[in-house]
Amino acid sequence: MLLSVLESGRLHGYAVIEELRRRSGDAINLPTGTIYPAMHRLEAAGLIGSEWERANGRKRRNYFLTAAGRRALADKREDWQRVSSVISVVLGAGTAPGAGAEA
Template structure:
């Protein structure tokens, strides 16, 4: 999981293992993801899937994030018509 985050973000998210797994456990307890164990090449591996409730929460949070990001962007962009003093 840690490696997938790092690869999927072009190295921008290189989180310590102690951060990733507690977050996964919280998401699973909240019913937003479901995990299952499997054996791959003789090693136990836990995989996670987003639940229907998790997909809905993700859609809601994406909307909130986009609104927040747009507000921050509007504050950071230079004013095209600066006030004259």
Template sequence: MNADALRGHIEALLMSVLEHDHLHGYAISEALRERSGGALNVPTGTLYPALRRLERVGRLTSEWTTAGGRRRRTYRLTPAGRIALARERAAWQEFAGAVGGVLESHARRRRDGAG
């Protein structure tokens, strides 16, 4: 999927991945790829600035942890992030419904011969 398609949605996607787990950057990237069936491959140049933005506005918190002898910064969703995620989900449902209505209406008209 093209990076432009993610613009405006990356922060909601990141918050969703962190809703139930605290993860480090690579694990977040892998979770996005897995949950999307391989369609979302977020480059580090997009991932880390978005994580820092979310942390700066209080939607995420982070801490340094050590696992397997490696230090990693792990991220966790905050209560404010949970509220923001709920709002993002509602906005996405509204947007997807509107776009779907337009696209399906056109397809339905063509199928019914109203073209």
């Protein structure tokens, strides 16, 4: 989810939290103590980068998606599609991926 929020451009940490909250209709409201360690792990893995900037006299760190992060996001989206399709089938809301009419 963090990678997808950064897909549209650079954001500082609090803006990432707010965008997750907005996109989820307030269902996802993660504390800063959860987001920042995750952002640091993503940065250490090379999936996001960061730069410091000054805004209103204060320094803040802006995060952005790297090329590796874009590839990882595409892979995660494919994984999620497969998983959610299987879950839908198990719950009775769809057809198994690759299942033909004889299934």
